[in-house]
Structures are given as C-alpha cells and as structure tokens.
Amino acid sequence: MILNMDLGFSEMLFIFLLALIILGPRRLPELARQFGRIMGDIKRASNDFQAQVQDEVRQLELEETAKKFEKTVSLEDEPAIPTILAPEGVVVRDSTPEPTKPAENPESHQEQSA
Numbered sequence: 001m002i003l004n005m006d007l008g009f010s011e012m013l014f015i016f017l018l019a020l021i022i023l024g025p026r027r028l029p030e031l032a033r034q035f036g037r038i039m040g041d042i043k044r045a046s047n048d049f050q051a052q053v054q055d056e057v058r059q060l061e062l063e064e065t066a067k068k069f070e071k072t073v074s075l076e077d078e079p080a081i082p083t084i085l086a087p088e089g090v091v092v093r094d095s096t097p098e099p100t101k102p103a104e105n106p107e108s109h110q111e112q113s114a
Helices: 008-022 027-077 106-113
Strands: 083-085 091-093
Touching: 027 083
Parallel strands: none
Antiparallel strands: 083 091
16 A cells, blocks of 8 residues: 655655654764665666566557457458349359360261261
C-alpha cells in the first residue's frame, strides 16, 4: 500500500528540525545520502520491473497478432470458388470446365472403315 504524502513546506521544515535535533548535525547529511541512495535503488528496481512487464505484454501482443495473421493467410491460401448468381436467383458454383476431347475427323473414320 503506497501512501500519498503531500507534504507542504511547513511539514518538511518540522521533520528536518526534528531529525536535526534527534540525529545531530554530523549524522544528518550522511543519513540523507543513504536515504537518497536507497530511494534511487528502489526507483531503478521499480522502473526495471515496469519495463519487464511492458516487454512481456508487447511480446504477447506480437504473438497474438502473428497467430491472427497466420490464420488469415492460411484462409486466403485456399482457392476461392467464384459464385455466379443465376437469373432465377439460384446460386451456382462456377467450376472449371472439363477439357473437351478433340473432335474426330470424319475422314479418318472413313479411311479406317475402308
């Protein structure tokens, strides 16, 4: 649980004077530096964690997008069968016509029978 501490100037001055009285003028600068280092370390760790979470989310989004793309591409790879709407309103699938056999030459029949 993070506490939102909105300290005004008077509150900060009170805390500083209290720390000065309790800790003394010699230890206060040293403790302030240590506190600053600790806060910097916490901030860096927080930023690193946040960056890792964002990287994982991006990676998941990329994988999901790639799967959708592959699915779309695989659907489009299937040959499309054109449909033609007949005048009566009946849907007819257009299939490729079967190859026609070459017509036999009537002269060749006559030659074979003779």
